[in-house]
Amino acid sequence: MTTANSALQPVAERGWQRGFGNLFRNENNLRWGRYRWIMSALIWLAILNGFVFLVAFGEADSGRSTPAEIAAVCMNVFMTIGAIATAVGVVVGVQGAIIREKQLGTAAWVLSKPASRSAFVLAKMLSHSLAFLGLSLLLPSLVFYGQSQMLWGKTPAALPFLGGWLVMVLHLLFYLALTLMLGTLFSTRGPVAGIGLGFLFGGQIVPNFAPEWVTLIFPWPLANLAPALALGQEVPSAWPIPVIATAVWTVVFMGVALWRFGREEF
Amino acid sequence: MQTENTLVIQTHGLTKIYKGANALQNLDLQVPQNTICGFLGPHGAGKSTTIKLLLGLTRPTKGKAEVFGLDSVRDSVSIRQRVGYLAQDPRYYDHMTARETLRFTAHFFYSGPRQMIEDRIKETLELVGLADKADRPIKGLSGGERQRLGIAQAQINYPDLIILDEPAASLDPMGRRDVLEVMERLRKHTTIFYSTHILDDVQRVSDTVVIMNHGQLVAHAPIAELMAGKDGVVYSLTVKGDGQAAQTRLAQQPWVTSVTAGSSNGATALQVSVTDEHTAESQLLRLVLADADATVTEFGRKKHNLEEIFLDIVEGDKANDNRK
Numbered sequence: 001m002t003t004a005n006s007a008l009q010p011v012a013e014r015g016w017q018r019g020f021g022n023l024f025r026n027e028n029n030l031r032w033g034r035y036r037w038i039m040s041a042l043i044w045l046a047i048l049n050g051f052v053f054l055v056a057f058g059e060a061d062s063g064r065s066t067p068a069e070i071a072a073v074c075m076n077v078f079m080t081i082g083a084i085a086t087a088v089g090v091v092v093g094v095q096g097a098i099i100r101e102k103q104l105g106t107a108a109w110v111l112s113k114p115a116s117r118s119a120f121v122l123a124k125m126l127s128h129s130l131a132f133l134g135l136s137l138l139l140p141s142l143v144f145y146g147q148s149q150m151l152w153g154k155t156p157a158a159l160p161f162l163g164g165w166l167v168m169v170l171h172l173l174f175y176l177a178l179t180l181m182l183g184t185l186f187s188t189r190g191p192v193a194g195i196g197l198g199f200l201f202g203g204q205i206v207p208n209f210a211p212e213w214v215t216l217i218f219p220w221p222l223a224n225l226a227p228a229l230a231l232g233q234e235v236p237s238a239w240p241i242p243v244i245a246t247a248v249w250t251v252v253f254m255g256v257a258l259w260r261f262g263r264e265e266f
Numbered sequence: 267m268q269t270e271n272t273l274v275i276q277t278h279g280l281t282k283i284y285k286g287a288n289a290l291q292n293l294d295l296q297v298p299q300n301t302i303c304g305f306l307g308p309h310g311a312g313k314s315t316t317i318k319l320l321l322g323l324t325r326p327t328k329g330k331a332e333v334f335g336l337d338s339v340r341d342s343v344s345i346r347q348r349v350g351y352l353a354q355d356p357r358y359y360d361h362m363t364a365r366e367t368l369r370f371t372a373h374f375f376y377s378g379p380r381q382m383i384e385d386r387i388k389e390t391l392e393l394v395g396l397a398d399k400a401d402r403p404i405k406g407l408s409g410g411e412r413q414r415l416g417i418a419q420a421q422i423n424y425p426d427l428i429i430l431d432e433p434a435a436s437l438d439p440m441g442r443r444d445v446l447e448v449m450e451r452l453r454k455h456t457t458i459f460y461s462t463h464i465l466d467d468v469q470r471v472s473d474t475v476v477i478m479n480h481g482q483l484v485a486h487a488p489i490a491e492l493m494a495g496k497d498g499v500v501y502s503l504t505v506k507g508d509g510q511a512a513q514t515r516l517a518q519q520p521w522v523t524s525v526t527a528g529s530s531n532g533a534t535a536l537q538v539s540v541t542d543e544h545t546a547e548s549q550l551l552r553l554v555l556a557d558a559d560a561t562v563t564e565f566g567r568k569k570h571n572l573e574e575i576f577l578d579i580v581e582g583d584k585a586n587d588n589r590k
Contacts (some may be wrong), residue, residue: 008375008379008383009377010377011373019374022373025373030361105353105355106359109353109357109358112321112351114374115343265325266323266324
């Protein structure tokens with residue numbers, strides 16, 4: 001056995017990285033293989049850019065707004081709906097990522113091989129991040145640029161748009177980390193989807209009765225901050241607080257997910 | 267470098283408590299290198315829990331387990347590098363084919379060369395008889411084919427230890443035979459630790475047997491020793507004529523520990539437990555036949571079967587529990 005074995009090169013990954021490359025490739029095959037990504041891309045384009053078209057034509061038909069005003073409304077719609085819709089997409093699409101594998105027994109099978117538990121969670125995080133960023137944010141944003149040129153003969157200013165786009169990215173990563181963490185804490189999908197979506201839509205209600213600081217330490221203001229930044233509008237002076245807090249929450253959630261999954265009993 | 271007597275698996279007071287229930291209690295287990303160890307016990311005896319503890323899939327409440335001298339909690343990944351494992355109800359990714367499953371498994375161990383990995387996959391598929399179904403999605407495979415795929419993925423890395431949890435449970439007789447043949451072939455290169463409830467299989471291939479009940483180890487011995495029975499060497503005779511006289515005469519011998527008798531159809535069946543096998547072989551029959559009225563119609567060393575021994579041990583354990 002040793003002789004036959006010696007000709008094969010052993011995997012060089014060590015520690016938490018052990019198995020990461022293999023798991024990441026497998027996750028990517030699920031997201032990008034066999035034309036699945038085309039279906040995802042078409043859905044996101046229909047939701048985000050299709051909505052922009054509807055708003056643009058609706059505004060133009062009303063005859064009340066100038067092209068510049070319509071462009072601003074469309075940017076607002078694109079960024080706000082984009083932030084909310086991608087968060088919903090993340091919660092719905094990722095709710096079973098860990099739970100399904102725990103329930104089916106594939107997680108136990110994979111972890112009976114030399115793969116670290118951290119690699120298992122991080123491979124999912126990175127693969128889902130790339131898929132959502134690419135298909136639900138980057139591609140629709142590029143198309144939005146094309147739409148702007150086509151509809152109003154002018155593209156949005158690059159730097160402000162990038163600022164707003166990065167806020168949307170942070171918003172998405174927060175819900176991705178939250179969903180993965182909930183997947184390590186619960187054994188059924190119900191609480192994962194319920195808490196994830198409840199938190200997202202709770203953000204529409206909480207500011208009505210909670211002190212301002214409560215709103216600021218969560219990602220709720222980001223859906224409004226993104227279009228404001230992209231349009232170069234004046235933003236509240238406290239805007240760095242939700243950005244920093246969301247980044248911290250994202251890291252904390254991933255830390256909790258890694259810690260909890262490291263103690264999972266199969 | 268490991269020697270012939272090296273212990274591949276060693277546990278010390280290994281205990282697992284799930285929500286207040288003792289799944290495993292103070293297990294002290296030793297499995298030497300290059301042996302096939304059958305791990306027996308009724309459902310809920312703690313077999314799968316022990317296997318999961320060895321692989322680091324779950325953590326001990328108390329005690330410790332070592333595989334290749336490595337700690338099952340601290341060095342779990344290093345242990346799994348050298349182990350092949352087949353779960354009781356193996357689950358794989360349904361979107362993959364058998365070949366893709368083996369490729370995915372192989373890449374946890376090897377990074378290249380690509381062609382050698384593909385050759386290894388092909389060789390393994392042929393070994394388990396799945397070469398012609400290698401590119402079908404797993405969801406189309408039968409239970410037996412999935413089990414064979416399980417064995418294939420468990421030994422893709424040329425493991426030093428193969429752990430199989432009920433490998434033949436869902437197989438038809440031919441499938442079982444194939445699995446046992448694969449195990450026989452692998453024993454030259456590796457240690458096999460497998461749980462099963464099919465006692466015939468254990469009797470056929472195992473070197474040592476471990477019997478668990480209610481989370482506790484109740485027997486751990488080489489198969490030959492266990493098959494000899496707990497009463498030591500026993501001879502059985504069927505005597506026609508004066509069976510009572512034969513029983514009395516035998517009971518007086520210093521190398522005889524007990525004689526039990528039962529009558530049916532005018533013959534007496536004697537079970538003679540002895541301490542000295544050689545003396546018994548040369549003297550026992552002569553002593554009975556010394557009585558001119560006695561005729562021996564059957565004589566031989568009593569052969570226990572594993573099922574009998576297993577039931578005896580497990581039910582004896584249950585009776586002890588009831589007395590407590």
